[in-house]
Amino acid sequence: MIGFSSVAKRYPGGLEVLRDVSFSIGAGELVFVTGHSGAGKTTLFKLIAAIERATSGTVLVNGQNVGALKRTAIPYLRRNLGLVFQDQKLLYDRSVFENVMLPLAFSDFSVREAARRARAALDKVELLARERARPIQLSGGEQQRLAIARAVVNRPAILIADEPTANLDAASAERIIELFLSFNQVGVTVLIATHDERLVARLGRRTLRLEQGRLAEDIAGAAR
Amino acid sequence: MIAWFRQHGRALAAAVAKVRAQPMTSALSALVIGIALALPAGGYALLSNLSGIAQRTSIEPQLSLFMSTEAKAAETEALGKRLRADPRLAAVRFVPRNEALAALRRTGALAEVFAALEHNPLPDAFVLRPRDAAPDALDALAGEYRRLPGIAHAQIDSDWARRLAALIRLARSGIFLLGALLGIGLVAVTFNTIRMQILTQREEIEVAKLLGATDGFIRRPFFYLGVVQGLAGSVVALSIVSLSLAVLDRAVQSLAATYDASFQLSHLAPADAAAVAALAGFLGWLGACLSVSIYLRQIEPS
Numbered sequence: 312m313i314g315f316s317s318v319a320k321r322y323p324g325g326l327e328v329l330r331d332v333s334f335s336i337g338a339g340e341l342v343f344v345t346g347h348s349g350a351g352k353t354t355l356f357k358l359i360a361a362i363e364r365a366t367s368g369t370v371l372v373n374g375q376n377v378g379a380l381k382r383t384a385i386p387y388l389r390r391n392l393g394l395v396f397q398d399q400k401l402l403y404d405r406s407v408f409e410n411v412m413l414p415l416a417f418s419d420f421s422v423r424e425a426a427r428r429a430r431a432a433l434d435k436v437e438l439l440a441r442e443r444a445r446p447i448q449l450s451g452g453e454q455q456r457l458a459i460a461r462a463v464v465n466r467p468a469i470l471i472a473d474e475p476t477a478n479l480d481a482a483s484a485e486r487i488i489e490l491f492l493s494f495n496q497v498g499v500t501v502l503i504a505t506h507d508e509r510l511v512a513r514l515g516r517r518t519l520r521l522e523q524g525r526l527a528e529d530i531a532g533a534a535r
Numbered sequence: 536m537i538a539w540f541r542q543h544g545r546a547l548a549a550a551v552a553k554v555r556a557q558p559m560t561s562a563l564s565a566l567v568i569g570i571a572l573a574l575p576a577g578g579y580a581l582l583s584n585l586s587g588i589a590q591r592t593s594i595e596p597q598l599s600l601f602m603s604t605e606a607k608a609a610e611t612e613a614l615g616k617r618l619r620a621d622p623r624l625a626a627v628r629f630v631p632r633n634e635a636l637a638a639l640r641r642t643g644a645l646a647e648v649f650a651a652l653e654h655n656p657l658p659d660a661f662v663l664r665p666r667d668a669a670p671d672a673l674d675a676l677a678g679e680y681r682r683l684p685g686i687a688h689a690q691i692d693s694d695w696a697r698r699l700a701a702l703i704r705l706a707r708s709g710i711f712l713l714g715a716l717l718g719i720g721l722v723a724v725t726f727n728t729i730r731m732q733i734l735t736q737r738e739e740i741e742v743a744k745l746l747g748a749t750d751g752f753i754r755r756p757f758f759y760l761g762v763v764q765g766l767a768g769s770v771v772a773l774s775i776v777s778l779s780l781a782v783l784d785r786a787v788q789s790l791a792a793t794y795d796a797s798f799q800l801s802h803l804a805p806a807d808a809a810a811v812a813a814l815a816g817f818l819g820w821l822g823a824c825l826s827v828s829i830y831l832r833q834i835e836p837s
């Protein structure tokens with residue numbers, strides 16, 4: 312589903328942030344990407360979502376060469392990905408419900424069908440009761456769950472989350488991880504970037520460890 | 536097909552939502568656009584009225600020859616013969632001086648003045664219709680007759696109508712020029728309001744792009760916003776024009792009444808009003824296009 316081969320990324324005027332990164336993630340896997348702050352996790356996330364382009368090497372998502380996509384094809388790639396951003400990117404002047412409706416506006420659903428799906432997604436993350444609230448009125452954990460609801464509302468086959476448990480207390484973080492596990496259980500391919508080594512160690516899933524832009528370790532889940 | 540309508544319906548709804556989100560700004564833009572459009576549209580309406588007058592008044596050229604009051608009857612008769620024999624004239628009508636006075640006495644507000652006259656101050660006259668209506672030919676003819684004995688004065692009657700028509704043509708080009716300039720102004724106003732909209736919605740646009748919105752999806756509401764704003768401006772403009780014409784019409788009617796005439800200003804024809812609206816909508820769309828092509832491209836998520 313996701314394949315990197317010899318991927319390097321250098322930001323304009325900067326050093327190489329990713330160097331010779333190669334890995335492949337199959338359908339239905341749940342994989343963690345770990346590494347210290349600045350290791351290149353977010354950059355890897357952005358390459359998959361075509362927010363940035365690799366300087367060299369190829370990034371394959373759903374069989375598509377992301378680096379070679381035309382500008383007009385990028386929106387369609389993103390619609391097939393569920394993205395949870397490190398800074399969440401919620402719209403704070405819209406209600407919880409409207410935030411979840413946003414990705415449905417581009418698809419061809421009728422308003423009724425879109426609303427039904429949005430409520431189903433909110434129900435899944437247990438935020439249905441807060442649908443009229445503004446994101447600012449939600450706790451950190453609730454905001455993160457809202458971001459997840461928005462990411463999954465189009466029922467993507469791949470779900471990618473960047474630091475979804477950062478700045479959350481243990482209980483909230485646990486709830487978030489439970490959600491990702493449940494999506495993975497119904498067949499969604501899940502990729503989670505996190506610097507929380509303890510969380511990763513406890514779950515014993517496949518883990519890609521980045522170290523200063525290099526793939527230092529690819530630890531298979533079964534080995535744990 | 537349904538999807539197409541749905542996308543455009545949503546874009547229109549989004550545009551209307553943008554207008555409602557900023558009612559004051561939207562109303563002010565519509566007012567500015569309306570006033571800018573009202574000037575050329577109103578000028579056009581007034582000119583249409585004026586050219587109506589110019590057309591109703593016969594532009595068919597006439598040449599009037601006034602005999603001197605000392606001219607002898609024989610002289611006048613000889614001249615009449617000569618004129619009737621002239622192949623360059625299509626028609627010759629003799630107006631005796633007493634008939635002219637009688638006609639004046641019958642007409643209008645000045646009748647009393649003429650009724651009080653003891654002597655007839657009017658000369659005999661010939662009204663001629665030349666075959667060749669070209670201004671040069673008329674001038675030549677008038678010049679020739681002016682030198683004939685007994686003739687005091689030769690006057691080309693359609694001159695003022697011609698001058699009016701020429702003036703109207705001039706004013707019309709002036710109004711088109713004004714319209715073009717204000718049209719550019721309208722494009723600039725829409726360009727700017729759309730630019731402000733794009734900048735205030737920067738975050739939302741970024742997020743929408745990240746979630747898979749196509750450029751078209753993001754652009755469309757702004758196009759509709761431009762068109763809606765242009766149309767709103769045209770409604771303001773047409774209201775200003777018909778209100779002004781109504782006020783002017785009263786003044787014109789009371790003026791006409793003092794001349795014992797009746798005259799009514801006509802409003803912009805429905806087709807003209809529709810053209811104003813369509814043009815405003817198009818210019819709004821154009822302003823939105825320019826703004827979107829410049830500013831939307833600058834917003835890329837990172």
Ligand SMILES: Nc1ncnc2c1ncn2[C@@H]1O[C@H](COP(=O)(O)OP(=O)(O)O)[C@@H](O)[C@H]1O
Pocket residue numbers: 322323325328346347348349350351352353354355
């Ligand atoms: N847009 C950018 N321009 C230049 N350098 C960047 C940019 N984004 C990230 N970097 C640099 O790339 C490195 C990796 O960043 P990032 O991928 O965000 O790491 P992580 O998410 O693992 O903390 C950092 O040194 C960061 O300063």
Ligand SMILES: [Mg+2]
Pocket residue numbers: 352353354397473474
């Ligand atoms: Mg990061």
